[in-house]
Amino acid sequence: MKRTLITGLDIWKRKGPFWPVKLIARASLNTLHHLPRGMMVEATQRCTGNCRGCKPTINPVDLKPELLSAWLGCRPCKPVTLHFSGKHSDPLAAPELSRLVAIAGQNSSMVSVSTIGLGFQPGHEGLKVDRWIFSLPAATGPSWEAIRGRDRMAEVLLAVRTVKSAGKSMVELVLTVWRQSASDLDAFRELAGNMRADSAKAVFGRFDPEGFHVGRTENLELDSQGCPYRLDGTGSPELKREPAGCPLAGCLFLDAEGVLRPCPFTGDDAPFERTPSTGAWKTARGWKALKNGRPFSACRYCW
Ligand code: SF4
Ligand code: SF4
Numbered sequence: 394m395k396r397t398l399i400t401g402l403d404i405w406k407r408k409g410p411f412w413p414v415k416l417i418a419r420a421s422l423n424t425l426h427h428l429p430r431g432m433m434v435e436a437t438q439r440c441t442g443n444c445r446g447c448k449p450t451i452n453p454v455d456l457k458p459e460l461l462s463a464w465l466g467c468r469p470c471k472p473v474t475l476h477f478s479g480k481h482s483d484p485l486a487a488p489e490l491s492r493l494v495a496i497a498g499q500n501s502s503m504v505s506v507s508t509i510g511l512g513f514q515p516g517h518e519g520l521k522v523d524r525w526i527f528s529l530p531a532a533t534g535p536s537w538e539a540i541r542g543r544d545r546m547a548e549v550l551l552a553v554r555t556v557k558s559a560g561k562s563m564v565e566l567v568l569t570v571w572r573q574s575a576s577d578l579d580a581f582r583e584l585a586g587n588m589r590a591d592s593a594k595a596v597f598g599r600f601d602p603e604g605f606h607v608g609r610t611e612n613l614e615l616d617s618q619g620c621p622y623r624l625d626g627t628g629s630p631e632l633k634r635e636p637a638g639c640p641l642a643g644c645l646f647l648d649a650e651g652v653l654r655p656c657p658f659t660g661d662d663a664p665f666e667r668t669p670s671t672g673a674w675k676t677a678r679g680w681k682a683l684k685n686g687r688p689f690s691a692c693r694y695c696w
Contacts, residue, residue, distance in 0.1 A: 429681060433645070435657070440479065446542075478507040526567060527565070565593070
């Protein structure tokens, strides 16, 4: 809640006095149309991470700006937030990121980009992004090397500094705590201060049942009390507590192939829509109940 408030106030300062009025009007329209207010968009299937143990996608696809336009153009009302994020990918690897961000800006009240910060190109800092979220796997060089196989912290920090210096967007730093970076919390706080981050938080790394991401069992910080996972009788991670509902109930996901899905982690066992149309959005209205009613054991990430 505090984080949302800080973000809102920061963006209000940048967007002028009428921004909250438009935002409230847009949020109300989404409620009237029974649509989630947020959209997550995968800009590409490529990734700039090259992490040890991660298999890159063969023949990766990039989201066509025309497809994003088509989906947003037939939506019964504009979404409030549009968030570019990766699944096993990163938005900075998208060749058409600047066009995608421009379309997002014309069709929503707030645009954010969540990235690992690698592959940052000159000019990215000038994109009309309201909030950059940089996810760090560690806050010291040795921990970074231990988790990702190579210390690339300096590259990410250069990207953070460049965005901060441009002064156009707010910058959020997120430390994902893995077993290898469990003792980096103090270093992270210091780093966030040095970078003048607008906000900073630490979260525990998520288990990835697909097994080719960093979120493999051996990387989870299972020794910490706050870690949401424990091992079950077979040695597989399980949630200590059943979540109250789907954490992404308030948004839908458009993947890099232009397929509308309930969330980044559901596959073809869940409903999806391939062709942009108003009817597709109307069908997607029903997905919130489906997501909240789905047993977590049926969800590959959040179970
Ligand atoms: S582990 Fe994640 S960040 Fe690293 S290369 Fe794979 S998808 Fe990219
Ligand atoms: S995997 Fe399930 S619980 Fe997690 S965001 Fe998707 S629908 Fe929601």
